[in-house]
Amino acid sequence: MIKISEEIKTFLESQSGFTDIMGYNLYPIAVVEGQGFPFTTYRIVEVVPMSKDGQGATVQLSFYFGPNEYKKAASFVDVMQEIIETKSNYEWESKTVDFLEEAFSFVGIINLKIN
Secondary structure (H helix, E strand, O other): OHHHHHHHHHHOOOOOOHHHHHOOOOOOOOOOOOOOOEEEEEEEEEEEEEEEOEEEEEEEEEEEOOOOOHHHHHHHHHHHHHHHHOOOOOEEEEEEEEEEOOOOOEEEEEEEOOO
């Protein structure tokens, strides 16, 4: 899982479409309380064998924005879909934007497979 985690981090942090908005605020699974917006978390949902020599993974990216930033969240998810589609071994699966009442924030979510 560490190899996949490092690949995700390296790929996203090399994309200006990501860093122009998020900077380097990219964390595995969760962030510490009080983290300012915007920020991104990633979660490796599962790792599956692809062949005897390789693995694939299902990954969820979550992009957090402040309470009045729905348009920013929705636009960013669209940009990130385009970025993900440029990577030959990444397969975009779905996207959505939701409001988290407990965090009083918008979250854009992208689900993808890494082959």
